[in-house]
Amino acid sequence: MSRMGRPPLNRRLAEFGTTIFAEMSALATSTGAINLGQGFPDTDGPEEVREAAVRALRDGRGNQYPPGPGVPELRRAVAEHQRRFYGLSYDPDTEVLVTAGATEALAASLLGLVEPGDEVIALEPYYDSYAAGIAMAGGTRVPVTLRPDGERYRLDPDELRAAVTDRTRLILLNTPHNPTGTVLDRDELAMIAELACERDLLVVTDEVYEHLVYDGEHVPLATFADRFPGLRERVLTISSAGKTYNFTGWKVGWVTGAPELVSAVRTAKQYLTFVSAGPFQYAVAEALALPDRYYTELADRLRATRDLLSEGLREAGLTVYRPAGTYFVTADIRPLGESDGFAFCRELPDRCGVVAIPNAVFYDHREEGAHFVRFAFCKRPEVIREAGARLARLANRP
Numbered sequence: 192m193s194r195m196g197r198p199p200l201n202r203r204l205a206e207f208g209t210t211i212f213a214e215m216s217a218l219a220t221s222t223g224a225i226n227l228g229q230g231f232p233d234t235d236g237p238e239e240v241r242e243a244a245v246r247a248l249r250d251g252r253g254n255q256y257p258p259g260p261g262v263p264e265l266r267r268a269v270a271e272h273q274r275r276f277y278g279l280s281y282d283p284d285t286e287v288l289v290t291a292g293a294t295e296a297l298a299a300s301l302l303g304l305v306e307p308g309d310e311v312i313a314l315e316p317y318y319d320s321y322a323a324g325i326a327m328a329g330g331t332r333v334p335v336t337l338r339p340d341g342e343r344y345r346l347d348p349d350e351l352r353a354a355v356t357d358r359t360r361l362i363l364l365n366t367p368h369n370p371t372g373t374v375l376d377r378d379e380l381a382m383i384a385e386l387a388c389e390r391d392l393l394v395v396t397d398e399v400y401e402h403l404v405y406d407g408e409h410v411p412l413a414t415f416a417d418r419f420p421g422l423r424e425r426v427l428t429i430s431s432a433g434k435t436y437n438f439t440g441w442k443v444g445w446v447t448g449a450p451e452l453v454s455a456v457r458t459a460k461q462y463l464t465f466v467s468a469g470p471f472q473y474a475v476a477e478a479l480a481l482p483d484r485y486y487t488e489l490a491d492r493l494r495a496t497r498d499l500l501s502e503g504l505r506e507a508g509l510t511v512y513r514p515a516g517t518y519f520v521t522a523d524i525r526p527l528g529e530s531d532g533f534a535f536c537r538e539l540p541d542r543c544g545v546v547a548i549p550n551a552v553f554y555d556h557r558e559e560g561a562h563f564v565r566f567a568f569c570k571r572p573e574v575i576r577e578a579g580a581r582l583a584r585l586a587n588r589p
């Protein structure tokens with residue numbers, strides 16, 4: 192307590208203590224377990240991209256404050272990436288903003304677009320920074336739950352429609368979706384596009400796993416602007432270099448969208464970090480231009496570790512939901528006779544030497560996610576194989 196009888200942490204953030212990722216990563220370190228909790232790759236990205244960063248550092252590019260919106264080379268490369276992969280056209284000067292990872296892009300979008308009291312709809316289970324970002328902006332989060340349906344998780348369109356009220360400001364979308372691995376299909380996206388236009392909503396869409404898709408395809412919501420007049424002025428797309436190029440520590444992200452939206456995000460962003468990662472911005476500009484082969488091989492490698500880990504989990508006795516994208520697989524622990532994901536994850540390092548994350552942390556309706564557990568497969572095949580062998584001990588339980 193402070194001298195004024197108030198706790199130091201303000202009310203908006205009171206529910207956000209230490210993240211489960213910190214707790215579980217500490218557990219992995221203290222027990223020597225394989226950490227399939229936090230989503231970071233155990234190998235660095237392409238050598239030529241790393242070299243590009245070294246070159247930029249040595250040449251003195253980005254060692255002083257880069258321009259607020261991001262270096263022109265990167266803004267042009269982001270615009271070109273959107274054109275090359277999706278046929279989307281953005282002006283690098285007014286419709287692209289570089290941020291400190293997708294995390295800052297999310298926070299700045301929420302801070303720039305949401306008034307206190309506005310409702311923000313997010314697909315539950317959701318990435319943990321969404322709840323904190325909405326809280327910092329003074330918004331009220333309204334979760335819409337994705338539920339397992341066969342091998343994948345599904346969005347219930349009626350539930351989404353019913354969640355919209357007169358106070359709804361924006362829908363915070365995430366596809367490919369962490370932690371379920373769901374990739375929203377064209378029908379689901381069209382429904383969201385229509386709803387946004389009909390109910391005068393903004394949509395912030397987090398597409399950081401856009402290149403990590405193993406079944407089907409990633410379709411940005413922004414591509415529906417041709418079919419839904421007015422949509423282009425409503426959609427802000429977020430992505431980052433961390434997942435696509437295996438450099439999660441560089442924290443280079445970006446936002447693309449109509450000038451008024453990007454300008455609102457920039458206003459908030461300039462008082463958060465102002466700028467970041469100068470030399471890395473030049474390196475990411477080069478990374479974005481990697482040939483198609485790079486992107487195909489990345490997905491092929493991760494598809495193989497997805498299948499390896501899924502098989503290991505199935506053999507250990509868990510029910511596995513097949514992720515079409517991301518580098519996470521969600522499993523149901525009830526076939527093991529267990530129902531408490533927290534207890535399961537806290538015991539797993541001792542039982543098997545593996546760390547996972549209880550999905551309940553990604554839910555407001557904790558009961559919906561109580562028996563689900565998330566494992567990351569962005570690790571070398573030999574690590575995933577070893578994790579599978581260790582998890583097999585679960586099946587041999589008396």
Ligand SMILES: Cc1ncc(COP(=O)(O)O)c(C=O)c1O
Nearest residue numbers: 292293294318369399431433444
């Ligand atoms: C859905 C989602 N959005 C955003 C991020 C954060 O991206 P960045 O590292 O670029 O801030 C993550 C990282 O795990 C994520 O899973």
